[in-house]
Amino acid sequence: MNTINITLKVWRQRATGSKGAFETYEMENINSHMSFLELLDVLNERLIKDDKDPIAFEHDCREGICGSCAMSINGEAHGPVKATTACQLHMFNFKDGDTITAEPWRAESFPILKDLVTDRSSFDRIIQAGGYISVNTGSAPDGNAIPIAQDIAQHAFDAAACIGCGACVSTCKNSSANLFVSAKIAQFSSLPQGEPEQRKRVLKMVHQMDEEGFGHCTNTGACEATCPKEISTGYIEEMNREYIKASLK
Numbered sequence: 628m629n630t631i632n633i634t635l636k637v638w639r640q641r642a643t644g645s646k647g648a649f650e651t652y653e654m655e656n657i658n659s660h661m662s663f664l665e666l667l668d669v670l671n672e673r674l675i676k677d678d679k680d681p682i683a684f685e686h687d688c689r690e691g692i693c694g695s696c697a698m699s700i701n702g703e704a705h706g707p708v709k710a711t712t713a714c715q716l717h718m719f720n721f722k723d724g725d726t727i728t729a730e731p732w733r734a735e736s737f738p739i740l741k742d743l744v745t746d747r748s749s750f751d752r753i754i755q756a757g758g759y760i761s762v763n764t765g766s767a768p769d770g771n772a773i774p775i776a777q778d779i780a781q782h783a784f785d786a787a788a789c790i791g792c793g794a795c796v797s798t799c800k801n802s803s804a805n806l807f808v809s810a811k812i813a814q815f816s817s818l819p820q821g822e823p824e825q826r827k828r829v830l831k832m833v834h835q836m837d838e839e840g841f842g843h844c845t846n847t848g849a850c851e852a853t854c855p856k857e858i859s860t861g862y863i864e865e866m867n868r869e870y871i872k873a874s875l876k
Contacts, residue, residue, distance in 0.1 A: 629659040631723040635670065637682055638730040643738050643746075649728070659719040663706065663729075664689060664696060666718060683742040689714040691855065694790030697797075698743045699730050704794035704853040712792065712855045732797035736804070736840045749839040750791050753808055756835035760815060761823040773819055786813035788856040795850035795858075801842030806850040808836050809866035810858050816869060826873035833870055 632655045640647030652670055661669070664686050671681035687693040696713035700706035706716040721727060729743060737745040789810035796802050812829050815821030821828070844863055851860045 629719070630656045631659050631718060631721065631725075633657060633718075633721060633724070634726040635666070636726065636728045637670075637742070639682070639742055640731075640739050641741060643740055647739070649730075657718055659717070661718055662689070662714055663700065663716045663718070664714045667729075683740075683744045685744050686714060691715045692790060694792035697732055697745060697747065697792050697794070699732065699797060701728055704732075704798050705792075705855055709852075710855055710857050712790075715855075732793055734793075734796050734802040734841075736802060737793060737796065745793070747791075747793050749841075750793065750804070750807065752839065753804070753832055753835045754811060756831040757811065757815075757828045758824060758831065760820050762820055775818060779817055783814050783817040786810045786817065786858070786862055789814075789854075789858050790856060792855060794853050794855060796841065798849045798853040799842065799844075800847065800849070801845060803844045803850070804836050804839070804841040805844040805863045805866070806854065806858055806860065808832055809862035812866050812869065813862045816865075825869070826876060829866065829869045830873050833866070 632653075635652045635654050636649045637652065638647055639650045654666065654670065657666060657669070664684070667682055667684055674681045685695040685697060687695040689696075691712040691714060694712070696705070698705070698713055700713060700716065705711055705713045706720070708716055708720055731739050731743045732745045736749045737747055740746050787810075789807060791807060793807070795806040796804050812832055815828065816825045846860070848860055851858065
């Protein structure tokens with residue numbers, strides 16, 4: 628079993644509005660095959676044993692699906708490996724003796740709750756603003772009831788791959804949420820089930836995004852580069868076109 632020794636610097640902050648700072652921990656004989664979140668687990672076990680406050684961080688599936696493990700590692704969203712969440716980032720991507728820094732998302736619309744945990748409920752409110760789609764409830768419809776071309780279905784599936792982690796916001800110099808919002812708009816507007824509310828949806832979601840205080844997109848592409856699911860900025864173009872059409876009509 629390969630092991631490494633690292634120096635871990637973690638942002639510690641008791642609550643929103645309180646003063647925070649980095650604390651340094653020496654981690655020895657770390658299994659290089661464990662994930663970054665497992666590294667935090669090991670550290671927290673040590674802190675609890677020493678009767679100290681464990682590091683607060685979010686996690687759920689630990690399979691790169693839920694988008695909970697929102698943190699910057701060495702200044703990059705989810706760490707230095709492309710298309711990878713923090714829970715999928717393994718320690719063999721670092722070298723023995725490395726210093727690793729972990730901190731929460733830095734965005735006004737994502738206030739820090741504690742340590743590495745941020746309040747990303749603004750994303751939930753944007754989704755809620757979009758409302759529902761006009762599909763009758765009842766028994767499940769036949770899968771082929773509404774024929775959809777393969778390229779359109781794939782386009783919608785690619786947009787739906789967004790896990791709402793917030794990496795795009797944390798990376799953007801303006802803290803823009805355009806990549807997230809455009810992906811969520813596109814996954815519905817691409818399909819016939821989402822057409823009845825298409826105009827209303829884009830207007831409400833973009834308005835809510837502005838209300839939450841997210842910045843504007845300046846097309847630097849940083850969001851796509853750091854997105855763990857590699858969501859395309861092409862969806863932002865689609866959202867802008869839909870928004871203009873909906874505004875005019």
